[in-house]
Amino acid sequence: MIIQKSAIEKMIDQADRKAERAYMNYQETGAQRYAREQEKAEDLADALRMALSAYDDHTKLVAIKVELRSLGTDAHKALTDGDPVGWEQNLRQIVSIAKLYAGLQIKEMTEEAPHA
Numbered sequence: 001m002i003i004q005k006s007a008i009e010k011m012i013d014q015a016d017r018k019a020e021r022a023y024m025n026y027q028e029t030g031a032q033r034y035a036r037e038q039e040k041a042e043d044l045a046d047a048l049r050m051a052l053s054a055y056d057d058h059t060k061l062v063a064i065k066v067e068l069r070s071l072g073t074d075a076h077k078a079l080t081d082g083d084p085v086g087w088e089q090n091l092r093q094i095v096s097i098a099k100l101y102a103g104l105q106i107k108e109m110t111e112e113a114p115h116a
Helices: 005-029 032-081 084-102
Strands: none
Touching: 005 032, 032 084
16 A cells, blocks of 8 residues: 555654643643653654655665666667667766756766766
C-alpha cells in the first residue's frame, strides 16, 4: 500500500498538534504523562518527516532511472550508428539531467566543445 504525500503531510500536522496540546497540558498540570505524550508525538512527527523526505528522494531516483535508461538507449544507438552528433546531444542531455536532479552548477556547454 502506497501512502500519498498529502496523507503523510496531514499526519505530520496531526502529530505536531498533538505534541502542542500535550505540552500545554504538561505546563498546566505538571503531569508526567503529558510530557511522555508530547515526546511520543514529536518522535512520530520526526519519523513522518523522514518518511516524507524518503518519499521525495525515491521519486527523484525513479525519475533519474527513467532518464538514464533513455540516455543509455540513445547512446547505444549513436554508438552503433557511428553518429558523433548523437553523442554530443546525449552529453548535453546528461548535463541537463545533472543540473536538474543533482543541483549541479555547470557552465553551459559552448558550441566549440573540446573533442577528444
